[in-house]
Amino acid sequence: MRMMRKWLLSLPLAALLAASPARAAGTLTIAQAQDPNNWDPIATFLISWGSVAGNFFEGLVTRDESLKLQPGLATSWEVLNNGLRLRFHLRQGVTFSNGEPFNAEAVKFTMERLLGPEGKKGPQQSNYTAIKTVEISDPYTVDLVMDQPDPVMITKLAGYGAMMVPPKYVTEKGAAGFATAPVGTGPFKVVDYQPKVSVTLEPNATYWGAKAKLDRVIYKFIAEPDTQLAELQAGGIDIASNLSVAATGIVQKDPKLVLNSITGPTVVVLRLNTAHGPTTDERVRRAMIMAVDRDAIVKQILQGQAKAVVSFQSDLSFGFDPAQKPVPFDPAGAKKLLAEAKLAPGTAMILDFPSNNTTFREAAQAVAGYLSAVGIKVQVRPQEQNVYTNDIIPNGKTGEMFQFGWGGWTFDYDNTAFLLYHSGQHWNPYDKDATLDGMLEAQRLVADRGEREKKLQAIAHYVADHALEIPMYNLNTIYGLNKRVKGFVPPPDNRVRLSGVTVE
Amino acid sequence: MTGFLVRRIAIAVFVVFVVTLLVAWAVRLSGDPAVMLTGAGNVTEQDLINIRKGLGLDRPFSAQYAGFVGGMLTGDMGKSFMGGTPVAKLVGHALPLTLLLTFVSLALALLMSIPLGIHAAVHKGRWADQTIRIVSLVGLSFPNFWLALMLVLVFGVALRWLPPSGADGVSSLIMPAVTIAIILTATTVRLVRTTMLETLSAQYIMVARAKGLREVVVLYRHALRNCAIPLITYIGLQFGGLIGGVVVVERVFNWPGMGSLAFDAVASRDYPVLQACVTVLATMIVVINLLIDIGYGMIDPRMRSR
Numbered sequence: 001m002r003m004m005r006k007w008l009l010s011l012p013l014a015a016l017l018a019a020s021p022a023r024a025a026g027t028l029t030i031a032q033a034q035d036p037n038n039w040d041p042i043a044t045f046l047i048s049w050g051s052v053a054g055n056f057f058e059g060l061v062t063r064d065e066s067l068k069l070q071p072g073l074a075t076s077w078e079v080l081n082n083g084l085r086l087r088f089h090l091r092q093g094v095t096f097s098n099g100e101p102f103n104a105e106a107v108k109f110t111m112e113r114l115l116g117p118e119g120k121k122g123p124q125q126s127n128y129t130a131i132k133t134v135e136i137s138d139p140y141t142v143d144l145v146m147d148q149p150d151p152v153m154i155t156k157l158a159g160y161g162a163m164m165v166p167p168k169y170v171t172e173k174g175a176a177g178f179a180t181a182p183v184g185t186g187p188f189k190v191v192d193y194q195p196k197v198s199v200t201l202e203p204n205a206t207y208w209g210a211k212a213k214l215d216r217v218i219y220k221f222i223a224e225p226d227t228q229l230a231e232l233q234a235g236g237i238d239i240a241s242n243l244s245v246a247a248t249g250i251v252q253k254d255p256k257l258v259l260n261s262i263t264g265p266t267v268v269v270l271r272l273n274t275a276h277g278p279t280t281d282e283r284v285r286r287a288m289i290m291a292v293d294r295d296a297i298v299k300q301i302l303q304g305q306a307k308a309v310v311s312f313q314s315d316l317s318f319g320f321d322p323a324q325k326p327v328p329f330d331p332a333g334a335k336k337l338l339a340e341a342k343l344a345p346g347t348a349m350i351l352d353f354p355s356n357n358t359t360f361r362e363a364a365q366a367v368a369g370y371l372s373a374v375g376i377k378v379q380v381r382p383q384e385q386n387v388y389t390n391d392i393i394p395n396g397k398t399g400e401m402f403q404f405g406w407g408g409w410t411f412d413y414d415n416t417a418f419l420l421y422h423s424g425q426h427w428n429p430y431d432k433d434a435t436l437d438g439m440l441e442a443q444r445l446v447a448d449r450g451e452r453e454k455k456l457q458a459i460a461h462y463v464a465d466h467a468l469e470i471p472m473y474n475l476n477t478i479y480g481l482n483k484r485v486k487g488f489v490p491p492p493d494n495r496v497r498l499s500g501v502t503v504e
Numbered sequence: 505m506t507g508f509l510v511r512r513i514a515i516a517v518f519v520v521f522v523v524t525l526l527v528a529w530a531v532r533l534s535g536d537p538a539v540m541l542t543g544a545g546n547v548t549e550q551d552l553i554n555i556r557k558g559l560g561l562d563r564p565f566s567a568q569y570a571g572f573v574g575g576m577l578t579g580d581m582g583k584s585f586m587g588g589t590p591v592a593k594l595v596g597h598a599l600p601l602t603l604l605l606t607f608v609s610l611a612l613a614l615l616m617s618i619p620l621g622i623h624a625a626v627h628k629g630r631w632a633d634q635t636i637r638i639v640s641l642v643g644l645s646f647p648n649f650w651l652a653l654m655l656v657l658v659f660g661v662a663l664r665w666l667p668p669s670g671a672d673g674v675s676s677l678i679m680p681a682v683t684i685a686i687i688l689t690a691t692t693v694r695l696v697r698t699t700m701l702e703t704l705s706a707q708y709i710m711v712a713r714a715k716g717l718r719e720v721v722v723l724y725r726h727a728l729r730n731c732a733i734p735l736i737t738y739i740g741l742q743f744g745g746l747i748g749g750v751v752v753v754e755r756v757f758n759w760p761g762m763g764s765l766a767f768d769a770v771a772s773r774d775y776p777v778l779q780a781c782v783t784v785l786a787t788m789i790v791v792i793n794l795l796i797d798i799g800y801g802m803i804d805p806r807m808r809s810r
Contacts (some may be wrong), residue, residue: 231667234667
């Protein structure tokens, strides 16, 4: 309690009473729903981390707003020895924002930390297990020696766990200290972090690339989309990053605001219970897909802020096949197929979904309506999010249908397909198919991009042919902007790049 | 008196102990912090096992519970599962904000409800009384989140007098406090009116008036004092409910208090944070009740034997 009293009397009230000054010129304020809580790259998987930390951390490679790989802290790289050795030529004269030099030692430290006991405590290590050792040949050349080829590795180096960290600083601060006061090489640096409240960035004066134009960026954590909307309308924030579909109309009508939406990384499908009940019959599953009008759901319920999908990936995903055609909406055909499968009219089914997903709640009711039209009585069953992801899905306690949203930031279909369809995977309670398992394993061993893409496309076709899921939609990320914000490009991977942004 | 005190304090300590046991047990009934920690994202079974081990969740319940209670007793609330921030720091930021919001709301509610309640009682049955009763009924019927959103729309968005959310300056305190105060006033005004009516029919009020005292003195010095006891009891009870019950209002206004902290902790199954929140709030409520008990005991010797 001694500690408690000290805290009670100190900061917060003083902070409350001293209101921050009104919006200063050059200051951009962004609202984001979630505080990622931990800024250490090896300890997180959250999109809310990437959207902020992408501005102060950098990897060896980077991706631009169109998801193309670009040189990052490495100016170039070579794939040697059939993908068993990846050689990186590092950018010279780069320092971390605390002044520490960036060089091959820093790369080695970062990668060994990720692959060692510290990385083991976090969720990132498993993405990089194909790396065996890190070899330094000179201060600006470093090799990743691989156990086996990993075709997605270069992309992964642009993402989360392998963001470069300063060796001396991390050693001094320890994991806990680094988690709340991170230091990277990016165009911005963190100057203040108030857990659950805000994080403030300022330009990194020693940045190697184009300097940021803003004087200051404040991310405010605001969980409720309606509160974000109110703040945006009132001018308290410049960018709302988690607007609901319902808010789009309001933003469009406001002359001071502009709506900016983009394909998001998250695809939503209704997965089907292929192990128990009526949905074990492939004809029933196919009929259910035919009975649901996805385009109408996208247009009416999602107000066009989504795209109907044919497989469990967005059209930006590696493995997406533009030639793959959706199953057309055909209730009459569905009825015929159900009769053929001898499914009694009025058969009851259950659709599970996480109760906090208000957008999907409406889509679920629409699905129930469509299915009732072909004689399937659907009970829509909302589940508490945590129980849903921890118990209901992995332990196979769902009904015939269950909502599943998946956002692979690598935009590589492998990331979705392997974890969701391969038998024995955590997120795959039902599907067991030796053919599919074989296809999923085989593509991982292919180093050639074109060949692997074909194999991934074949997996998407196989899943559709066997009607393993009802494809639904790829939801847009909806940004609301104050018109004083210039140069904002909405990113499909949710990683807002702020270097080129200005405010008037 | 000493025996009474010892007994009361022993009961209070026991209640807090039971609360800690209940919360530690209940938070572990469902959900897995390891999965939430990874954003329910792209993780393998082995990752989850590693993370659980890192959080100490592979230990038996008794060891985890002992760690939690032992820590609380020595002033160490542990670290948040989400990011490792010391829980004492999180609670230290959130608790004063919730207390501030609660006290200001209560003060506002009393400032509104006492004069209104007295006015209604004095003008019993006339239009002023009817209006106050109807308006308070309407206030009673508002769901707090709706009222909160309406205030935001009017004063935050349309008029722009007040910031719609956050805890940034005194102006940001007004809307959340008024929201809670309006709903609290609706019930309190009715209590004040009823007790005032009873008091006003007492003989000493007649005597006071007969002495020729001014009506204001009669009402606020003689009558109000005698209404104070039920009012204080009621407010004391409300206080406990308020501290725990401001979750919705805190969330709508993005007020980073105990309600928001606990809410997030529930969603992410952040055991240390949730356990600390519940224990701190329960301890405060128990202490308030203890003080009320002791206060009664001092006023009324008959209570001490109970």
